[in-house]
Amino acid sequence: MxxxxxxxxxxxxxxxxxxxxxxxxxxxxxxxxxxxxxxxxxxxxxxxxxxxxxxxxxxxxxxxxxxxxxxxxxxxxxxxxxxxxxxxxxxxxxxxxxxxxxxxxxxxxxxxxxWVEVSLRLSLHEKERMVQHAVRGEKENNERPRANGPKISLSYHTHVVLFRHRRLRVHPIVRNRSSRRLPQPRHGSENHRSEQVYSPGDSCFHLPQRSARENAGPAWAITQETKSSPLTDFENDNFLRACWKKETEFTPIWFMRQAGRYLESYRKVRAKNDVLTICKTPELAAKVTVDATTELGVDAAIIFADIMLPLEGIGQSFKLVDGVGPVVEKPIGRMEDVKTIGKFSPKDHVPFVTDAIELAIQQLDGRTPLIGFSGAPFTLASYLIEGSPSREFTKTKRMMYAEPEAWKLLMAKLSSMVSDYLLAQIRAGVDAVQLFDSWSGCLSPSDYQEFVLPFNKQIFERLKPGGIPRIHFGVGTAGILKAMREAGGDVFGVDWRISIDEAWAILGLVAIQGNLDPAILLGANELVHARSSDILARIGGRLGHIFNLGHGVLPDTPPEQVKNLVQFIHGTTRTKR
The missing domain is CATH 3.30.70.1030 (Apc35880; domain 1)
Incomplete structure (x- = not known):
């Protein structure tokens, strides 16, 4: 009662x-x-x-x-x-x-x-056996034992709660970042975290005896209505609060290509390693991620990686060529090529990304949230088909129009890969994810609706149970914003080709991110402040704005100009709160 x-x-x-x-x-x-x-x-x-x-x-x-x-x-x-x-x-x-x-x-x-409290007189081995018997040996309705049930770590302060009735119990569930890893599906089930983390019928829950400060970290709500919502606590939570359209201390700001060639700290690492080596060395990827976040004073970190990384796992080799970008060794052109694409496994193909995420989280030490990301199916498909960066995307559109079945199969495979990749990042502990659909702005609204929207929508639906903010970003997307909104997302990144108030009017009741032209940072402070102030004025103090550029930081950008922008946004908006 x-x-x-x-x-x-x-x-x-x-x-x-x-x-x-x-x-x-x-x-x-x-x-x-x-x-x-x-x-x-x-x-x-x-x-x-x-x-x-x-x-x-x-x-x-x-x-x-x-x-x-x-x-x-x-x-x-x-x-x-x-x-x-x-x-x-x-x-x-x-x-x-x-x-x-x-x-x-x-x-x-x-x-x-x-409650069944384990006697303190039992040895640790005896306690383990008691709990494992309860977790692994119990059968219900002649079902198989739950071999992948909860893993219990016991100490002399542990209380074990046995639930033998399928009804709601009042209990706290405490977790740290390591428990963000989704449980493995049971007996072929496709259920994800929201369906597995909480179940009144499960045998045991571990109630750790930890300090209140530790327990103020990520946790799961316990009611069935909110069971999929992850809860967070950071020294600076303004970015996450803005994602959810809650009141903030000031307008949060971060940058795409936050760790890049414009920073001396990055150039020192880059001088000894190529980009792929940095991406595939967790210690280096974590270092450049955290160094940039600390140096700039931004409100969110974004893991250092490249959108092409998961493609190697499905058999599509590429190189990152200086001055050009990604170059695919064997571009895709027809159905026969699409059928050769393999199945993606985050654990086998991109363990360095999840390892880097875990290291970055440790080094950030609760100061700021960490963003994970992936390229969207269309953007990745354009690289696979064109073979290298393109302005017209002629080959990509040829497959869309001339071989629609091959296109749909390619997009379905890429959609599955991207979903699995982002879910792996969520397991590793990221606090938000961004889908980079950088080149979808080349499409007409009708083409986006037919050839892209269904696949992006599948991704956002699969990510929803993770309960963290989902950012949907594209370049030159003014004409397809309404369709992007339909595809999904909690936050929408827009570029400078549309005023931010107009974009928000189209998108409706969601958070928005942007939208300063990156080239503005090559100008004088007065220009940067004037253009930034115009964006803030168009926002008008509404909840849910994250300041960002309309695309990545340019390599020639003076780092002091970036730091100046961060300080300007924080100072200007803090005084107005």
Whole structure:
């Protein structure tokens, strides 16, 4: 039974546990405090949580992107109602507590019979055997044992919860980044993370005993309505908040080709390695990713990689030629060529990308979110068919028009590959993904609808259960924005060929990213500030804007100009909040 905390006190019962889950809303005035005051109030608040760990076992979760009326949720679990109520009262008296309201707060009682606590007198080996028997040996309705069930890591502080009834239980689920890896499908099932992470019928869940600060990291909402939403907590979460159209401290900004030849730190690495070597060496890819993020002071990192990388896994060899770009060794032209394309396996073909993601996450250490990405099917197909970068895409369109069946098969294979590639990046821990459909702007609206939209839509639908922001980007796409919106995405990147307010009017109720011409950064500061101010004026303070260029940073861009733009956007928009 669940009770509102505003009702009369519940009579304490022996053998019961009491769980209070409270939703907090942060007053926008708190974000206007100085950085030092905010940091101090957060530190005091987290210290209060940690000090009560033994009695209350608090679990805190950010709700960014899942609810618009609250900011975070706090679980508290104890055997004493008095302790529970006193703890919450003290929290609201803290410096941060003065800026908190509690729109929703509930109290639940857990019967002791729902819990099986492993005796501390058992050896670790005996505990493991007990849990493995529960997880692997239990059969239900004559089904096969779940050999790929949850992996349990036990310690002397572990509580094991056995669910033997198919009904909802109140319990916290705590996870860190490593648990972003999607479970393997069960017995050939195509289910993804949202269908497997939470199930009332599963045998066991591990409730780690960790500090409140650690538990403030990524986690899964537990109700069936929000079970697919990942929750995040960063020192700078403005990028993710903007993706979900929530209030931010300032307009977030990051850049495509953030780590590139315009940076001295990148050139030092590049002087000793070619681009593919950097991409395929996780330590180097992570280094240039994090170095650029730190040096520029941007609000999101993007993993260093190349959109062509997964193509090698399906048997399509290529080279990256300086001054030219990707050059495919054996371009595709007909159905016979398409049929030779192999099956893609992220684990076998791009392990260096996921390894680089994990290393970058460690080095970023919660400072900023990390973006993963892939080329879109049309853009990748154009390279495979043309053989190298093209302006007219004549060969690509010839296959579309003259061999539609070959085109559909090629796009279907590439769509599957891209989906698997991005899902692998989500497993590795990225906080958002961007689909680069860089060359789809060469298509008419009707051609995009017929030859591209269905395949991009499949990708976005497969990514949706991941619950992280999905960015849909293209160049020269003013004429197909409405169709791109139909294909899917949570954030849409637009270039400078359309004013950002016009683009947003076409796209509707989504977040938007852009849209300064990269060449503007080759000009004087006054020009950069004027054009950037015009974009901000067109946004008009609406929620959901991420400042970016309309394409990647140009190699000749002065790095100080990029840093200046970051500082200008932060400073200008912070004063208006």
């Amino acid at each position: 669940t009770l509102q905390t505003t009702t009369p006190a519940v009579q304490q019962k022996i053998g019961y546990r009491y769980v209070k889950y409270t939703f907090f809303k942060v007053d926008p005035a708190w974000r206007k405090l100085s950085s030092e005051d905010r940091k101090s109030s957060k530190k005091q608040f987290l210290s209060s949580l940690n000090q009560s760990e033994d009695m209350i076992r608090p679990r805190s979760y950010s709700l960014v992107g899942t609810r618009g009326d609250v900011d975070f949720m706090l679980w508290t679990i104890t055997d004493s109602l008095e302790t529970l109520q006193g703890f919450h009262s003290d929290l609201l008296k803290s410096e941060l507590g003065k800026y908190l309201s509690t729109p929703y707060s509930y109290l639940a009682m857990l019967q002791g019979t729902c």
